[in-house]
Amino acid sequence: MNRSSRLIPLIYIIFLMAPIYWLLNMSFKTTNEILGSFSLWPQNFTLENYEKIFTDPTWYMGYVNSLAYVSINTVLSVAVALPAAYAFSRYRFVGDKHLFFWLLTNRMAPAAVFALPFFQLYSAVGLFDTYLAVALAHTLFNIPLAVWILEGFMSGVPKELDETAYIDGHSFPSFFFKIFLPTIAAGVGVAMFFCFMFSWVELLLAKTLTAVEAKPIAATMTRTASTAGYELGLLAAAGTLTIVPGAFVIYFVRNYIAKGFALGRV
Amino acid sequence: MNKTINQKGWLFVLPVVVLVAFNAIIPLMTVVNYSVQETFGDNTFFWSGVGWFEQVLHSPRFHAALGRQLMFTGIILAIEIPLGVIIALAMPRKGIWVSVCLVLMALPLLIPWNVVGAMWNIFALPDIGLLGRSLNAIGWDYNFTRHPSDAWFTLIAMDVWHWTSLVVLLAYAGLVSIPDAYYQAAKIDGASPWAIFRYIQLPKMKRVLTIAVLLRFMDSFNIYTEPFVLTGGGPGNSTTLLSIDLVKVALGQFDLGPAAAMSLIYFLIILLLSWIFYTLMMRNEEQ
Numbered sequence: 001m002n003r004s005s006r007l008i009p010l011i012y013i014i015f016l017m018a019p020i021y022w023l024l025n026m027s028f029k030t031t032n033e034i035l036g037s038f039s040l041w042p043q044n045f046t047l048e049n050y051e052k053i054f055t056d057p058t059w060y061m062g063y064v065n066s067l068a069y070v071s072i073n074t075v076l077s078v079a080v081a082l083p084a085a086y087a088f089s090r091y092r093f094v095g096d097k098h099l100f101f102w103l104l105t106n107r108m109a110p111a112a113v114f115a116l117p118f119f120q121l122y123s124a125v126g127l128f129d130t131y132l133a134v135a136l137a138h139t140l141f142n143i144p145l146a147v148w149i150l151e152g153f154m155s156g157v158p159k160e161l162d163e164t165a166y167i168d169g170h171s172f173p174s175f176f177f178k179i180f181l182p183t184i185a186a187g188v189g190v191a192m193f194f195c196f197m198f199s200w201v202e203l204l205l206a207k208t209l210t211a212v213e214a215k216p217i218a219a220t221m222t223r224t225a226s227t228a229g230y231e232l233g234l235l236a237a238a239g240t241l242t243i244v245p246g247a248f249v250i251y252f253v254r255n256y257i258a259k260g261f262a263l264g265r266v
Numbered sequence: 267m268n269k270t271i272n273q274k275g276w277l278f279v280l281p282v283v284v285l286v287a288f289n290a291i292i293p294l295m296t297v298v299n300y301s302v303q304e305t306f307g308d309n310t311f312f313w314s315g316v317g318w319f320e321q322v323l324h325s326p327r328f329h330a331a332l333g334r335q336l337m338f339t340g341i342i343l344a345i346e347i348p349l350g351v352i353i354a355l356a357m358p359r360k361g362i363w364v365s366v367c368l369v370l371m372a373l374p375l376l377i378p379w380n381v382v383g384a385m386w387n388i389f390a391l392p393d394i395g396l397l398g399r400s401l402n403a404i405g406w407d408y409n410f411t412r413h414p415s416d417a418w419f420t421l422i423a424m425d426v427w428h429w430t431s432l433v434v435l436l437a438y439a440g441l442v443s444i445p446d447a448y449y450q451a452a453k454i455d456g457a458s459p460w461a462i463f464r465y466i467q468l469p470k471m472k473r474v475l476t477i478a479v480l481l482r483f484m485d486s487f488n489i490y491t492e493p494f495v496l497t498g499g500g501p502g503n504s505t506t507l508l509s510i511d512l513v514k515v516a517l518g519q520f521d522l523g524p525a526a527a528m529s530l531i532y533f534l535i536i537l538l539l540s541w542i543f544y545t546l547m548m549r550n551e552e553q
Contacts, residue, residue, distance in 0.1 A: 005356040008352060008356035012353050013370050016373065018389070019386060019397075080282050080285060087277075088275075088279070090272075091274065092269040092270065092272070099279065101541070105540070108536045110487070112513050116525075117293030136289065140290060197375060200376060201377065202379070203378060218380050232388065236388065250368075
Protein backbone atom coordinates (compact mmCIF):
# COMPACT_ATOMS: atom_id res chain seq x y z
CA MET A 1 0.00 0.00 0.00
CA ASN A 2 1.41 3.40 -0.88
CA ARG A 3 2.07 6.17 1.56
CA SER A 4 -0.64 8.61 0.48
CA SER A 5 -3.47 6.15 1.11
CA ARG A 6 -2.20 5.61 4.67
CA LEU A 7 -2.96 9.26 5.29
CA ILE A 8 -6.67 8.84 4.58
CA PRO A 9 -7.57 7.05 7.84
CA LEU A 10 -5.33 9.46 9.74
CA ILE A 11 -7.03 12.55 8.30
CA TYR A 12 -10.41 10.98 8.95
CA ILE A 13 -9.56 10.25 12.59
CA ILE A 14 -8.33 13.81 13.09
CA PHE A 15 -11.65 15.03 11.67
CA LEU A 16 -13.49 12.73 14.11
CA MET A 17 -11.47 13.82 17.11
CA ALA A 18 -11.63 17.58 16.53
CA PRO A 19 -15.17 18.20 17.90
CA ILE A 20 -14.53 15.75 20.76
CA TYR A 21 -11.32 17.59 21.64
CA TRP A 22 -13.18 20.87 21.61
CA LEU A 23 -15.80 19.49 24.00
CA LEU A 24 -13.06 18.16 26.29
CA ASN A 25 -11.23 21.49 26.12
CA MET A 26 -14.37 23.38 27.14
CA SER A 27 -15.15 21.00 29.97
CA PHE A 28 -11.95 22.10 31.74
CA LYS A 29 -12.81 25.78 31.42
CA THR A 30 -15.21 27.92 33.39
CA THR A 31 -18.21 29.26 31.49
CA ASN A 32 -16.75 32.75 31.83
CA GLU A 33 -13.52 31.69 30.20
CA ILE A 34 -15.38 30.01 27.36
CA LEU A 35 -17.40 33.12 26.61
CA GLY A 36 -14.66 35.62 27.34
CA SER A 37 -11.69 34.34 25.40
CA PHE A 38 -10.72 31.94 22.65
CA SER A 39 -7.92 29.48 23.30
CA LEU A 40 -6.96 26.08 21.98
CA TRP A 41 -6.41 24.75 25.51
CA PRO A 42 -7.68 25.81 28.94
CA GLN A 43 -5.81 28.82 30.32
CA ASN A 44 -7.13 28.35 33.86
CA PHE A 45 -7.47 24.60 34.07
CA THR A 46 -10.40 23.73 36.34
CA LEU A 47 -12.16 20.57 37.46
CA GLU A 48 -15.09 22.37 39.03
CA ASN A 49 -17.51 21.32 36.27
CA TYR A 50 -16.79 17.66 36.92
CA GLU A 51 -16.86 18.23 40.66
CA LYS A 52 -20.35 19.66 40.38
CA ILE A 53 -21.59 16.65 38.41
CA PHE A 54 -20.11 14.09 40.79
CA THR A 55 -21.41 15.79 43.93
CA ASP A 56 -24.90 16.79 42.83
CA PRO A 57 -27.35 13.82 42.85
CA THR A 58 -29.64 15.47 40.29
CA TRP A 59 -26.66 15.26 37.94
CA TYR A 60 -25.03 11.92 38.64
CA MET A 61 -28.34 10.10 39.07
CA GLY A 62 -28.89 10.87 35.39
CA TYR A 63 -26.02 8.52 34.55
CA VAL A 64 -27.34 5.87 36.91
CA ASN A 65 -30.81 6.11 35.34
CA SER A 66 -29.48 5.91 31.80
CA LEU A 67 -27.27 2.93 32.57
CA ALA A 68 -30.16 1.20 34.38
CA TYR A 69 -32.65 1.31 31.52
CA VAL A 70 -29.98 0.61 28.91
CA SER A 71 -28.92 -2.55 30.79
CA ILE A 72 -32.50 -3.77 31.22
CA ASN A 73 -33.19 -3.12 27.57
CA THR A 74 -30.04 -4.90 26.37
CA VAL A 75 -30.68 -8.05 28.42
CA LEU A 76 -34.37 -8.13 27.57
CA SER A 77 -33.91 -7.54 23.83
CA VAL A 78 -31.23 -10.18 23.41
CA ALA A 79 -33.01 -12.72 25.62
CA VAL A 80 -36.22 -12.68 23.60
CA ALA A 81 -34.41 -12.28 20.28
CA LEU A 82 -32.37 -15.48 20.77
CA PRO A 83 -35.20 -18.04 20.36
CA ALA A 84 -36.82 -15.95 17.62
CA ALA A 85 -33.59 -15.72 15.64
CA TYR A 86 -33.12 -19.47 16.07
CA ALA A 87 -36.57 -20.08 14.63
CA PHE A 88 -35.93 -17.76 11.68
CA SER A 89 -32.59 -19.38 10.91
CA ARG A 90 -33.68 -23.03 11.30
CA TYR A 91 -37.40 -23.40 10.62
CA ARG A 92 -39.83 -22.48 7.90
CA PHE A 93 -43.27 -21.65 9.24
CA VAL A 94 -46.41 -19.93 8.05
CA GLY A 95 -45.75 -16.22 7.53
CA ASP A 96 -42.08 -16.30 8.53
CA LYS A 97 -40.87 -13.94 5.81
CA HIS A 98 -43.69 -11.45 6.36
CA LEU A 99 -43.08 -11.56 10.10
CA PHE A 100 -39.38 -10.86 9.59
CA PHE A 101 -40.13 -7.84 7.43
CA TRP A 102 -42.79 -6.63 9.86
CA LEU A 103 -40.20 -6.75 12.65
CA LEU A 104 -37.82 -4.73 10.51
CA THR A 105 -40.48 -2.10 9.80
CA ASN A 106 -40.41 -1.23 13.48
CA ARG A 107 -36.75 -0.34 13.09
CA MET A 108 -37.93 2.18 10.49
CA ALA A 109 -40.60 3.84 12.60
CA PRO A 110 -39.62 7.43 13.33
CA ALA A 111 -39.46 7.97 17.11
CA ALA A 112 -41.17 11.31 16.57
CA VAL A 113 -44.26 9.44 15.33
CA PHE A 114 -44.45 7.33 18.45
CA ALA A 115 -43.56 9.86 21.13
CA LEU A 116 -47.07 10.99 22.00
CA PRO A 117 -48.86 7.60 21.78
CA PHE A 118 -46.06 6.06 23.87
CA PHE A 119 -46.59 8.66 26.54
CA GLN A 120 -50.30 7.84 26.66
CA LEU A 121 -49.75 4.08 26.56
CA TYR A 122 -47.18 3.97 29.34
CA SER A 123 -49.15 6.41 31.47
CA ALA A 124 -52.21 4.18 31.05
CA VAL A 125 -50.40 1.05 32.23
CA GLY A 126 -48.82 2.91 35.14
CA LEU A 127 -45.21 2.59 34.03
CA PHE A 128 -44.56 6.26 33.28
CA ASP A 129 -41.27 7.51 34.75
CA THR A 130 -39.82 4.05 35.42
CA TYR A 131 -36.72 2.34 34.02
CA LEU A 132 -38.94 -0.39 32.67
CA ALA A 133 -40.95 2.03 30.52
CA VAL A 134 -37.89 3.28 28.67
CA ALA A 135 -36.38 -0.21 28.46
CA LEU A 136 -39.60 -1.59 26.99
CA ALA A 137 -40.05 1.34 24.59
CA HIS A 138 -36.52 0.89 23.26
CA THR A 139 -37.21 -2.78 22.50
CA LEU A 140 -39.29 -1.40 19.59
CA PHE A 141 -36.15 -0.82 17.55
CA ASN A 142 -33.66 -3.03 19.42
CA ILE A 143 -35.49 -6.36 19.20
CA PRO A 144 -35.75 -6.24 15.39
CA LEU A 145 -32.06 -5.36 15.17
CA ALA A 146 -31.03 -8.09 17.63
CA VAL A 147 -33.10 -10.67 15.73
CA TRP A 148 -31.52 -9.54 12.47
CA ILE A 149 -27.94 -9.76 13.80
CA LEU A 150 -28.42 -13.07 15.65
CA GLU A 151 -30.19 -14.64 12.70
CA GLY A 152 -27.16 -13.80 10.58
CA PHE A 153 -24.76 -15.43 13.02
CA MET A 154 -26.96 -18.50 13.53
CA SER A 155 -27.36 -19.06 9.80
CA GLY A 156 -23.58 -19.22 9.63
CA VAL A 157 -23.59 -22.28 11.92
CA PRO A 158 -24.12 -25.49 9.93
CA LYS A 159 -27.25 -27.42 10.73
CA GLU A 160 -25.23 -30.59 11.26
CA LEU A 161 -24.26 -29.20 14.67
CA ASP A 162 -27.90 -29.39 15.81
CA GLU A 163 -28.39 -32.85 14.36
CA THR A 164 -25.22 -34.32 15.87
CA ALA A 165 -26.18 -32.95 19.28
CA TYR A 166 -29.60 -34.62 19.14
CA ILE A 167 -28.01 -37.92 18.13
CA ASP A 168 -25.66 -37.57 21.10
CA GLY A 169 -28.74 -37.44 23.29
CA HIS A 170 -28.95 -33.76 24.10
CA SER A 171 -32.40 -32.36 24.77
CA PHE A 172 -33.26 -29.08 23.06
CA PRO A 173 -32.55 -26.82 26.08
CA SER A 174 -29.33 -28.63 26.85
CA PHE A 175 -28.23 -28.32 23.21
CA PHE A 176 -29.23 -24.67 23.03
CA PHE A 177 -27.49 -23.51 26.18
CA LYS A 178 -24.48 -25.85 26.31
CA ILE A 179 -23.56 -26.15 22.64
CA PHE A 180 -25.31 -23.57 20.49
CA LEU A 181 -24.93 -20.44 22.63
CA PRO A 182 -21.15 -20.83 23.10
CA THR A 183 -20.82 -21.30 19.32
CA ILE A 184 -22.48 -17.97 18.58
CA ALA A 185 -21.03 -16.14 21.59
CA ALA A 186 -19.52 -13.50 19.29
CA GLY A 187 -22.93 -12.88 17.77
CA VAL A 188 -24.51 -12.43 21.19
CA GLY A 189 -21.77 -9.97 22.09
CA VAL A 190 -22.31 -8.00 18.92
CA ALA A 191 -26.11 -7.96 19.35
CA MET A 192 -25.66 -6.69 22.92
CA PHE A 193 -23.26 -4.03 21.70
CA PHE A 194 -25.80 -2.76 19.17
CA CYS A 195 -28.65 -2.80 21.69
CA PHE A 196 -26.51 -0.91 24.18
CA MET A 197 -25.54 1.57 21.52
CA PHE A 198 -28.99 2.40 20.20
CA SER A 199 -30.57 2.53 23.66
CA TRP A 200 -27.77 4.71 25.04
CA VAL A 201 -27.90 7.29 22.25
CA GLU A 202 -31.68 7.60 21.94
CA LEU A 203 -33.17 10.58 23.71
CA LEU A 204 -36.57 11.50 22.30
CA LEU A 205 -38.47 8.50 23.70
CA ALA A 206 -36.40 8.33 26.88
CA LYS A 207 -37.20 11.94 27.60
CA THR A 208 -40.88 11.60 26.75
CA LEU A 209 -41.36 8.63 29.07
CA THR A 210 -39.61 10.02 32.14
CA ALA A 211 -40.03 12.96 34.49
CA VAL A 212 -37.86 12.77 37.61
CA GLU A 213 -37.20 9.24 38.85
CA ALA A 214 -35.82 7.73 35.66
CA LYS A 215 -34.66 10.83 33.82
CA PRO A 216 -31.71 10.05 31.52
CA ILE A 217 -28.47 12.03 31.70
CA ALA A 218 -28.93 13.33 28.18
CA ALA A 219 -32.21 14.93 29.26
CA THR A 220 -30.65 16.31 32.45
CA MET A 221 -28.16 18.11 30.23
CA THR A 222 -30.83 20.15 28.49
CA ARG A 223 -31.58 21.99 31.71
CA THR A 224 -28.26 23.86 31.56
CA ALA A 225 -29.86 25.79 28.74
CA SER A 226 -32.94 26.85 30.66
CA THR A 227 -31.90 27.78 34.22
CA ALA A 228 -28.93 30.13 34.37
CA GLY A 229 -28.42 30.92 30.70
CA TYR A 230 -26.02 28.51 29.02
CA GLU A 231 -23.67 26.92 31.50
CA LEU A 232 -21.37 25.82 28.72
CA GLY A 233 -18.59 24.44 30.91
CA LEU A 234 -20.99 22.20 32.78
CA LEU A 235 -22.69 21.15 29.55
CA ALA A 236 -19.31 20.21 28.04
CA ALA A 237 -18.29 18.20 31.13
CA ALA A 238 -21.61 16.31 31.17
CA GLY A 239 -21.27 15.67 27.44
CA THR A 240 -17.72 14.38 27.84
CA LEU A 241 -18.87 11.97 30.55
CA THR A 242 -21.58 10.53 28.27
CA ILE A 243 -18.81 9.44 25.89
CA VAL A 244 -17.03 7.38 28.57
CA PRO A 245 -19.41 4.37 28.84
CA GLY A 246 -19.50 4.07 25.06
CA ALA A 247 -15.71 4.13 24.88
CA PHE A 248 -15.51 1.34 27.49
CA VAL A 249 -17.99 -0.81 25.60
CA ILE A 250 -16.16 -0.34 22.29
CA TYR A 251 -12.86 -1.24 23.90
CA PHE A 252 -14.26 -4.56 25.13
CA VAL A 253 -15.82 -5.55 21.82
CA ARG A 254 -13.09 -4.13 19.58
CA ASN A 255 -12.10 -7.53 18.20
CA TYR A 256 -15.66 -8.38 17.30
CA ILE A 257 -16.56 -5.02 15.81
CA ALA A 258 -15.29 -5.67 12.31
CA LYS A 259 -17.03 -9.02 12.09
CA GLY A 260 -20.12 -7.95 13.94
CA PHE A 261 -20.87 -5.01 11.74
CA ALA A 262 -21.17 -7.45 8.88
CA LEU A 263 -23.99 -9.03 10.87
CA GLY A 264 -22.36 -12.44 10.78
CA ARG A 265 -22.57 -13.46 7.18
CA VAL A 266 -20.45 -11.76 4.62
CA MET B 267 -29.42 -23.47 4.13
CA ASN B 268 -32.46 -25.69 3.63
CA LYS B 269 -34.86 -25.18 6.49
CA THR B 270 -37.36 -27.70 7.77
CA ILE B 271 -41.02 -26.77 7.84
CA ASN B 272 -41.91 -26.60 11.50
CA GLN B 273 -44.78 -24.57 12.90
CA LYS B 274 -43.11 -24.74 16.30
CA GLY B 275 -41.23 -21.72 14.99
CA TRP B 276 -44.16 -19.56 16.04
CA LEU B 277 -43.64 -20.61 19.64
CA PHE B 278 -40.06 -19.36 19.48
CA VAL B 279 -40.98 -16.00 18.03
CA LEU B 280 -43.96 -15.47 20.31
CA PRO B 281 -42.16 -13.39 23.00
CA VAL B 282 -40.75 -11.10 20.33
CA VAL B 283 -44.11 -10.73 18.63
CA VAL B 284 -45.90 -9.94 21.91
CA LEU B 285 -43.35 -7.33 23.00
CA VAL B 286 -43.04 -5.61 19.65
CA ALA B 287 -46.80 -5.72 19.05
CA PHE B 288 -47.40 -4.05 22.42
CA ASN B 289 -44.98 -1.29 21.44
CA ALA B 290 -45.91 -1.00 17.79
CA ILE B 291 -49.54 -1.85 17.25
CA ILE B 292 -51.18 -0.03 20.18
CA PRO B 293 -49.38 3.28 19.52
CA LEU B 294 -49.88 2.90 15.77
CA MET B 295 -53.62 2.41 16.28
CA THR B 296 -53.66 5.51 18.49
CA VAL B 297 -52.11 7.45 15.64
CA VAL B 298 -54.57 6.00 13.13
CA ASN B 299 -57.37 6.93 15.51
CA TYR B 300 -56.28 10.56 15.71
CA SER B 301 -55.73 10.79 12.00
CA VAL B 302 -59.39 10.25 11.15
CA GLN B 303 -60.93 12.36 13.90
CA GLU B 304 -61.33 15.99 14.78
CA THR B 305 -61.07 17.38 18.30
CA PHE B 306 -61.63 20.76 19.86
CA GLY B 307 -59.33 20.04 22.74
CA ASP B 308 -61.88 18.93 25.32
CA ASN B 309 -61.37 15.22 24.74
CA THR B 310 -64.41 14.88 22.52
CA PHE B 311 -63.65 13.54 19.07
CA PHE B 312 -65.60 13.66 15.83
CA TRP B 313 -65.19 11.51 12.76
CA SER B 314 -63.52 13.47 10.01
CA GLY B 315 -62.59 10.80 7.48
CA VAL B 316 -59.62 11.34 5.25
CA GLY B 317 -59.78 15.14 5.57
CA TRP B 318 -56.50 15.43 7.44
CA PHE B 319 -54.71 13.27 4.90
CA GLU B 320 -55.91 15.49 2.06
CA GLN B 321 -54.90 18.57 3.99
CA VAL B 322 -51.39 17.25 4.66
CA LEU B 323 -50.88 15.93 1.14
CA HIS B 324 -51.82 19.30 -0.33
CA SER B 325 -49.94 21.40 2.18
CA PRO B 326 -46.94 23.30 0.77
CA ARG B 327 -45.36 23.12 4.22
CA PHE B 328 -45.33 19.31 4.12
CA HIS B 329 -43.98 19.33 0.56
CA ALA B 330 -41.19 21.68 1.60
CA ALA B 331 -40.24 19.53 4.61
CA LEU B 332 -40.34 16.37 2.50
CA GLY B 333 -38.20 18.06 -0.15
CA ARG B 334 -35.61 19.08 2.45
CA GLN B 335 -35.69 15.57 3.90
CA LEU B 336 -35.08 13.93 0.52
CA MET B 337 -32.29 16.39 -0.23
CA PHE B 338 -30.66 15.72 3.16
CA THR B 339 -30.87 11.94 2.82
CA GLY B 340 -29.63 12.09 -0.79
CA ILE B 341 -26.63 14.24 0.05
CA ILE B 342 -25.49 12.28 3.08
CA LEU B 343 -25.83 8.94 1.25
CA ALA B 344 -23.86 10.33 -1.71
CA ILE B 345 -21.06 11.42 0.63
CA GLU B 346 -21.01 8.76 3.36
CA ILE B 347 -21.16 5.61 1.23
CA PRO B 348 -18.25 6.38 -1.16
CA LEU B 349 -16.21 8.05 1.59
CA GLY B 350 -16.75 5.06 3.89
CA VAL B 351 -15.58 2.66 1.19
CA ILE B 352 -12.48 4.76 0.43
CA ILE B 353 -11.50 4.89 4.10
CA ALA B 354 -12.12 1.16 4.56
CA LEU B 355 -9.89 0.39 1.55
CA ALA B 356 -7.10 2.54 2.98
CA MET B 357 -7.25 1.01 6.47
CA PRO B 358 -4.50 -1.33 7.65
CA ARG B 359 -5.46 -5.02 7.72
CA LYS B 360 -3.10 -6.26 10.44
CA GLY B 361 -1.29 -5.03 13.51
CA ILE B 362 -2.23 -2.91 16.48
CA TRP B 363 -3.30 0.02 14.30
CA VAL B 364 -6.40 -1.93 13.32
CA SER B 365 -7.72 -1.87 16.89
CA VAL B 366 -6.75 1.77 17.36
CA CYS B 367 -8.52 2.78 14.14
CA LEU B 368 -11.62 0.74 14.92
CA VAL B 369 -12.01 2.03 18.48
CA LEU B 370 -11.48 5.68 17.52
CA MET B 371 -13.73 5.44 14.49
CA ALA B 372 -16.56 3.77 16.39
CA LEU B 373 -16.54 6.45 19.07
CA PRO B 374 -18.97 8.91 17.40
CA LEU B 375 -21.53 6.11 17.06
CA LEU B 376 -21.86 5.78 20.84
CA ILE B 377 -22.36 9.40 21.74
CA PRO B 378 -25.95 10.32 22.69
CA TRP B 379 -27.58 12.15 19.83
CA ASN B 380 -28.30 15.36 21.67
CA VAL B 381 -24.66 15.45 22.83
CA VAL B 382 -23.65 15.16 19.16
CA GLY B 383 -25.88 18.14 18.39
CA ALA B 384 -24.62 20.16 21.34
CA MET B 385 -21.00 19.27 20.59
CA TRP B 386 -21.30 20.43 17.00
CA ASN B 387 -23.13 23.51 18.11
CA ILE B 388 -20.25 24.67 20.31
CA PHE B 389 -17.71 23.39 17.77
CA ALA B 390 -19.23 25.45 14.95
CA LEU B 391 -20.24 28.65 16.74
CA PRO B 392 -18.50 31.53 14.94
CA ASP B 393 -17.33 33.22 18.16
CA ILE B 394 -16.28 30.38 20.50
CA GLY B 395 -16.15 27.31 18.25
CA LEU B 396 -12.98 25.91 16.72
CA LEU B 397 -14.60 25.28 13.33
CA GLY B 398 -16.53 28.56 13.16
CA ARG B 399 -13.51 30.55 14.27
CA SER B 400 -11.20 28.84 11.77
CA LEU B 401 -13.58 29.25 8.83
CA ASN B 402 -13.99 32.93 9.59
CA ALA B 403 -10.23 33.30 9.92
CA ILE B 404 -9.72 32.04 6.36
CA GLY B 405 -12.17 34.64 5.09
CA TRP B 406 -15.44 32.75 4.88
CA ASP B 407 -18.25 34.77 6.46
CA TYR B 408 -19.50 31.67 8.24
CA ASN B 409 -22.43 31.76 10.67
CA PHE B 410 -24.71 28.75 10.79
CA THR B 411 -27.31 30.47 12.96
CA ARG B 412 -27.83 33.15 10.34
CA HIS B 413 -27.09 31.80 6.85
CA PRO B 414 -29.20 28.85 5.62
CA SER B 415 -26.38 27.56 3.40
CA ASP B 416 -23.98 27.50 6.36
CA ALA B 417 -26.60 25.73 8.45
CA TRP B 418 -26.87 23.04 5.76
CA PHE B 419 -23.10 22.77 5.51
CA THR B 420 -22.85 22.25 9.28
CA LEU B 421 -25.74 19.78 9.36
CA ILE B 422 -24.17 17.65 6.63
CA ALA B 423 -20.70 17.86 8.14
CA MET B 424 -22.19 16.71 11.45
CA ASP B 425 -23.95 13.74 9.90
CA VAL B 426 -20.85 12.75 7.93
CA TRP B 427 -18.88 12.99 11.16
CA HIS B 428 -21.46 10.97 13.07
CA TRP B 429 -22.25 8.13 10.68
CA THR B 430 -19.49 7.61 8.08
CA SER B 431 -17.83 5.25 10.57
CA LEU B 432 -20.77 2.88 10.34
CA VAL B 433 -20.15 2.56 6.60
CA VAL B 434 -16.39 2.22 7.19
CA LEU B 435 -16.86 -0.59 9.72
CA LEU B 436 -19.35 -2.43 7.52
CA ALA B 437 -17.21 -2.10 4.40
CA TYR B 438 -14.12 -3.10 6.37
CA ALA B 439 -15.88 -6.21 7.66
CA GLY B 440 -16.64 -7.12 4.06
CA LEU B 441 -13.03 -6.55 3.01
CA VAL B 442 -11.34 -8.61 5.73
CA SER B 443 -13.49 -11.59 4.79
CA ILE B 444 -11.76 -11.84 1.41
CA PRO B 445 -9.19 -14.69 1.49
CA ASP B 446 -5.60 -13.77 0.60
CA ALA B 447 -5.68 -16.33 -2.20
CA TYR B 448 -7.97 -14.05 -4.19
CA TYR B 449 -5.41 -11.26 -4.12
CA GLN B 450 -2.56 -13.62 -5.03
CA ALA B 451 -4.53 -14.92 -7.98
CA ALA B 452 -5.24 -11.35 -9.09
CA LYS B 453 -1.53 -10.53 -8.79
CA ILE B 454 -0.57 -13.48 -10.97
CA ASP B 455 -3.11 -12.37 -13.57
CA GLY B 456 -1.60 -8.88 -13.45
CA ALA B 457 -4.87 -7.25 -12.46
CA SER B 458 -4.90 -3.47 -12.01
CA PRO B 459 -5.94 -2.00 -8.65
CA TRP B 460 -9.18 -0.88 -10.28
CA ALA B 461 -9.88 -4.40 -11.56
CA ILE B 462 -9.22 -5.82 -8.08
CA PHE B 463 -11.67 -3.32 -6.62
CA ARG B 464 -14.30 -3.86 -9.30
CA TYR B 465 -14.23 -7.66 -9.54
CA ILE B 466 -13.05 -8.83 -6.09
CA GLN B 467 -13.62 -6.22 -3.41
CA LEU B 468 -16.85 -4.63 -4.56
CA PRO B 469 -18.79 -7.89 -5.03
CA LYS B 470 -17.64 -9.01 -1.55
CA MET B 471 -18.86 -5.76 -0.06
CA LYS B 472 -22.19 -5.80 -1.85
CA ARG B 473 -24.18 -7.30 0.98
CA VAL B 474 -22.72 -5.18 3.75
CA LEU B 475 -23.08 -2.07 1.62
CA THR B 476 -26.77 -2.82 1.09
CA ILE B 477 -27.12 -3.05 4.86
CA ALA B 478 -25.23 0.24 5.18
CA VAL B 479 -27.48 1.99 2.65
CA LEU B 480 -30.62 0.57 4.27
CA LEU B 481 -29.58 1.56 7.81
CA ARG B 482 -28.37 5.01 6.76
CA PHE B 483 -31.50 5.59 4.71
CA MET B 484 -33.87 4.64 7.54
CA ASP B 485 -31.95 6.51 10.22
CA SER B 486 -31.38 9.67 8.22
CA PHE B 487 -35.08 9.80 7.37
CA ASN B 488 -35.89 9.55 11.07
CA ILE B 489 -33.28 12.04 12.20
CA TYR B 490 -34.60 14.42 14.83
CA THR B 491 -32.46 15.10 17.88
CA GLU B 492 -29.18 16.18 16.25
CA PRO B 493 -30.57 18.86 13.89
CA PHE B 494 -33.02 19.96 16.57
CA VAL B 495 -30.20 20.64 19.02
CA LEU B 496 -27.84 22.04 16.37
CA THR B 497 -30.08 24.46 14.50
CA GLY B 498 -33.59 23.97 15.88
CA GLY B 499 -34.74 23.76 12.26
CA GLY B 500 -33.50 27.27 11.50
CA PRO B 501 -32.57 29.79 10.41
CA GLY B 502 -36.20 30.30 9.44
CA ASN B 503 -37.38 26.89 8.27
CA SER B 504 -34.30 26.13 6.21
CA THR B 505 -33.27 22.98 8.10
CA THR B 506 -36.70 21.85 9.27
CA LEU B 507 -36.65 18.17 8.30
CA LEU B 508 -39.73 15.96 8.47
CA SER B 509 -39.38 14.83 12.09
CA ILE B 510 -38.79 18.35 13.34
CA ASP B 511 -41.81 19.61 11.45
CA LEU B 512 -43.88 16.75 12.80
CA VAL B 513 -42.98 17.45 16.42
CA LYS B 514 -43.70 21.14 15.86
CA VAL B 515 -47.19 20.29 14.65
CA ALA B 516 -47.90 17.57 17.20
CA LEU B 517 -46.49 19.02 20.42
CA GLY B 518 -46.00 22.69 19.56
CA GLN B 519 -49.40 23.42 18.11
CA PHE B 520 -51.09 20.29 19.51
CA ASP B 521 -52.84 19.65 16.19
CA LEU B 522 -53.26 15.93 16.77
CA GLY B 523 -55.26 15.19 13.62
CA PRO B 524 -52.89 16.68 11.05
CA ALA B 525 -49.86 15.46 13.03
CA ALA B 526 -51.20 11.91 13.06
CA ALA B 527 -52.04 11.99 9.36
CA MET B 528 -48.58 13.37 8.67
CA SER B 529 -47.01 10.61 10.82
CA LEU B 530 -48.75 7.92 8.82
CA ILE B 531 -47.83 9.39 5.45
CA TYR B 532 -44.25 9.81 6.67
CA PHE B 533 -44.10 6.23 7.95
CA LEU B 534 -45.59 4.89 4.69
CA ILE B 535 -42.96 6.70 2.63
CA ILE B 536 -40.13 5.14 4.68
CA LEU B 537 -41.85 1.76 4.56
CA LEU B 538 -42.27 1.85 0.79
CA LEU B 539 -38.67 2.88 0.08
CA SER B 540 -37.27 0.40 2.62
CA TRP B 541 -39.40 -2.37 1.17
CA ILE B 542 -37.86 -1.71 -2.23
CA PHE B 543 -34.34 -1.86 -0.75
CA TYR B 544 -35.20 -4.96 1.26
CA THR B 545 -36.64 -6.82 -1.72
CA LEU B 546 -33.60 -6.00 -3.84
CA MET B 547 -31.30 -7.11 -1.04
CA MET B 548 -33.09 -10.42 -0.55
CA ARG B 549 -33.09 -11.07 -4.29
CA ASN B 550 -29.31 -10.56 -4.37
CA GLU B 551 -28.91 -12.96 -1.50
CA GLU B 552 -30.89 -15.72 -3.12
CA GLN B 553 -28.78 -15.63 -6.26
